[in-house]
Amino acid sequence: MGKNKTKELAVLAVLTALSVVLAYIHLPTPTGYLTLLDTGIYFTAFYLGSQSGAVVGGLSGFLIDLLLGYPHYMIYSLIAHGLQGFFAGWKGKKRLLGILLAGVAMVGSYFAAALLLGYGWGAAWAGIWGNIAQNILGLAAGGFTYLAYRRSGKR
Template identity: 65%
Template structure:
């Protein structure tokens, strides 16, 4: 088992907090709203890799649902955004496949959540477009912030 040091744990806590705060920002749409939670998840995954992206993604989404009063979605969000963070953090030749898997898995988990929570086909289909848009917005903004961050603070 790998030993986790205080610096790494602190960084994960800060990135989880950042993603949680971004999740509180709501972008209105005709069918509801989008949050910027995915922006923090993609940024973390690009910057810190798969394992840390999964931890931050799952934990921040889990806590966001708790804070906003949607406890029925907490476990689904943990799985959906944890997987999203993991696959988005793939490097090299697998990066494109990882981003595709991150998007598809997040959407599919929320489709399954609609069925598990009793919303049926109507709820499942209605959520697809919003989840796709939120995922795409998060990917574009997360990658943009990652590029800007790595230009200002290049890795040594």
């Protein structure tokens, strides 16, 4: 493995760990809690692109479910947040479409997961608003963090 690949792998590992730590921050809402997991995913996708966004998104979603005791959601989170990171990393003229698809992929994946896990239509529909709110919060916080980082001149 070359030096650049090792550095890239190390950066992805740090961003994955940071995203997992952000997921431990719970913001109470009237219907449950929002986490900052999506903040790390969006920052990574904006900073490093689709492939890195998919890796960090999928791994951090997978790991946080393992660590918080939701092993039945691990595969669904891998897919949901992996797709979220992939689409969010689209650049140029496809950026807005990618952001929209990132939200739809995450919310839709968790909707399908609720049905596939046997929670029923009521639970699937009830989870939509919380997932939309978490996605918007992550997009705003991750986007602003990326803009602040870019303006700082660090590269």
